[in-house]
Amino acid sequence: MERKIRVLVAKPGLDGHDRGAKVVASALRDAGMEVIYTGLHQTPEVIVEAAVQEDVDVIGLSILSGAHMALFPRILELLRERGADDKLVVAGGIIPKDDIEELKRMGISEIFGPGTPTSQIVDYIKREVEARRA
Amino acid sequence: MGIDLKELLERFGRGDRSALSRVITLVENRSSLAPEILDALYTKTGRAYRIGITGPPGAGKSTLVSGLVQVLRSKNKLVGVIAVDPTSPFTGGALLGDRIRMQEIGLNEGVFVRSMATRGSLGGLAEAATDVADIMDAFGKDFVVTETVGVGQCELDVAEACYTTVVVIVPESGDSIQAMKAGLMEIADIIVINKSDREGADNIARQTRAMLELRGERNGWMPPVIPTIASQSKGLDDLYEMIDKHRQFLEASGLLAKHRRTNIERTIRALVESEIYRTIWNESTMHHLEKLVDEVMAGRISPRRASRQLLERLQEDGE
Ligand SMILES: Nc1nc2c(ncn2[C@@H]2O[C@H](COP(=O)(O)OP(=O)(O)O)[C@@H](O)[C@H]2O)c(=O)[nH]1
Ligand SMILES: [Mg+2]
Numbered sequence: 001m002e003r004k005i006r007v008l009v010a011k012p013g014l015d016g017h018d019r020g021a022k023v024v025a026s027a028l029r030d031a032g033m034e035v036i037y038t039g040l041h042q043t044p045e046v047i048v049e050a051a052v053q054e055d056v057d058v059i060g061l062s063i064l065s066g067a068h069m070a071l072f073p074r075i076l077e078l079l080r081e082r083g084a085d086d087k088l089v090v091a092g093g094i095i096p097k098d099d100i101e102e103l104k105r106m107g108i109s110e111i112f113g114p115g116t117p118t119s120q121i122v123d124y125i126k127r128e129v130e131a132r133r134a
Numbered sequence: 135m136g137i138d139l140k141e142l143l144e145r146f147g148r149g150d151r152s153a154l155s156r157v158i159t160l161v162e163n164r165s166s167l168a169p170e171i172l173d174a175l176y177t178k179t180g181r182a183y184r185i186g187i188t189g190p191p192g193a194g195k196s197t198l199v200s201g202l203v204q205v206l207r208s209k210n211k212l213v214g215v216i217a218v219d220p221t222s223p224f225t226g227g228a229l230l231g232d233r234i235r236m237q238e239i240g241l242n243e244g245v246f247v248r249s250m251a252t253r254g255s256l257g258g259l260a261e262a263a264t265d266v267a268d269i270m271d272a273f274g275k276d277f278v279v280t281e282t283v284g285v286g287q288c289e290l291d292v293a294e295a296c297y298t299t300v301v302v303i304v305p306e307s308g309d310s311i312q313a314m315k316a317g318l319m320e321i322a323d324i325i326v327i328n329k330s331d332r333e334g335a336d337n338i339a340r341q342t343r344a345m346l347e348l349r350g351e352r353n354g355w356m357p358p359v360i361p362t363i364a365s366q367s368k369g370l371d372d373l374y375e376m377i378d379k380h381r382q383f384l385e386a387s388g389l390l391a392k393h394r395r396t397n398i399e400r401t402i403r404a405l406v407e408s409e410i411y412r413t414i415w416n417e418s419t420m421h422h423l424e425k426l427v428d429e430v431m432a433g434r435i436s437p438r439r440a441s442r443q444l445l446e447r448l449q450e451d452g453e
Contacts, residue, residue: 003163004226004251029227034251039234046240050233053247055155083152 005033005129007058010047011040012075015065020114024060024092027118028125044071048078051087057129061108063093068103076107088128092116139167143174146273151246154273158248161265172265175272180394182214182271185377186296188284188318193302194328195281196235197364203239204367205374206277214270215239215247216263216280218292221254228252232281246270252288260291261404264397267295284318294321295397297390298380300373302326303342305334310342319345322357323380326373330361355383414448422447 009025011018018040025035036054038047051059059079061072072091079085085107092112095103100111109128112121137160145153157175161168185202187195196217203213217232228251239245248266252259267278280296282289293299301322303313313319325346327339342359350356358376362369384390426440435443 004253025229029222029229030225032226034221034228034230034249036230036233036249038240039231039237046237049241050247052152053155054249055159 003133005058005125006036006054006056007033007060007125008036008038008047008051008054008056009060009062010038010042010050011062012042012044012047012071013063013065013067014041015063016040018062020064020092021060021062024062024118024121027122028060031122031126033125044074044078047075048082048084051079052082052084056087057132058088058090058125061089061091061093063091063095066094068093068095069099072103072108073106086132088125088132090121090125092121137167139170143171146175149274154246154269155248158266158269161269162250162262168265172268175269178272179268180271182267182275182278183381184267184296184298185277185279186293186299187279187281187302188289188293188299188321189302189326189328190285190304190312191283193304194235194362194364195283195302196232198302198326198328198362198370198373199232199279199281200236200239201362201364201367201370202373203236203242203245203279205370207239207242207244210244211276212244212274213246214267214273214275214278215245216250216266216270216278217247218250218252218259218263218280218282218289220283220286221251223254226254246273246275259288260295261401263292264295264401284313290317290321295400297384297393298323298377300324300326300377302328303338304329305332305338310338310345314345319349323355324373324376325357325359326369327359327361328364330369331363331366335361353389354387355380419444419448 007028009021011021025037028035036050036056038050063071076089079087089108090110090112091108094114095111103111110124142153142156146157157171161171187199189195199215203215206213217230219228219230219232221228230249230251232249233247236247239247250263250266263280267280270278280292282292284290284301299321301313301318303310303325305327325342327335339359339361346357360369360372360376362373384393422444426444429435430437430440
């Protein structure tokens, strides 16, 4: 049987709106994925616990607040602690170029800047999950 | 795939939540390991009390589940939650948003929440949801709470497979009539009027009670109507007490055992039927079927006669 791709879309940090995250969540759903959406203001602990309970293949983090250098490394660390670091972690939002390099070194697989077409995100996730399952 | 089943079940037995999660995935995906897993875990099931929460979209079910779970946790009960949302029939995808309203239980050690999409399999949802409930039961949960949207027969089947079925409606014009039409009242053991902070709550409670009274008791139980304001955590203790009362009623009357019997019978039937279905429609019967269709198309025999010929052939094969 065909295995569905399960994605957790989460918004860590304190910034106020989740329009972008919702647009991406809908696009992933329309591409046939099962998207668990958790809403605003999530702590790293809550995100990782949800990712474990939902056994997702992918965690998509959306952030606008500028707190990514504090929050993302913590999420990656918690995933490692739980033995869940096999999950694909991608991020979207406003993230400066220097930080992108560093976050990728830490284990965020890809970072999508504002205005990235959702089709590009869909294709990337499909390709990466298939490669990991193979 | 390299899955060490023995190691996985060992971790499951030790209470490892990642293992619980992975086991659910394997069973939900109907992996080739699923039968072995379910057989191994089945002897540990039968302890968890199963509550179904259903009602129209937006009625406040997830908010209510979150509140009810907190009441259960305050009594030191371990809880599993299954939140079912529909799969889009067009894309096969699903947006599972119940966790948005379950933030308060997101980090509670004694709570495990799993979102499930209906995945459009004919009647398979009830089976899959029951399997997941069995797994949580085997993991040691005292309660398994399943949320489904109260539309469509599959969702109603899921709710009905639970011991206590709570139907949630809101004070909106015609909501109780809609619920009646959708068959929700038929399966309700308890009716919750959520959003009772809104105007018209008393009215709908009265209407609903009147409707239930017209219908009368079902198996000796008269479904109570309970007002709640889930978003303010009001009425949840009343709800828990009523669930407990219903449970005691089911236990004392022997209906709980009967209910479990019916569920087990349904499960065995479904398994046998799907196996028969799978074996019947093998390549050779499909081939024979094609030829019979040709015969019918040519006007030589009727579809009924064709079916008898096919059945005779199957009987010969079986002997
Ligand atoms: N006014 C009011 N709003 C509520 C109440 N319970 C839930 N809500 C809101 O109703 C909306 C839908 O709630 P949700 O739990 O997601 O409903 P579900 O679709 O039935 O699971 C959310 O915005 C909740 O905050 C309530 O008792 N009163
Ligand atoms: Mg819900």
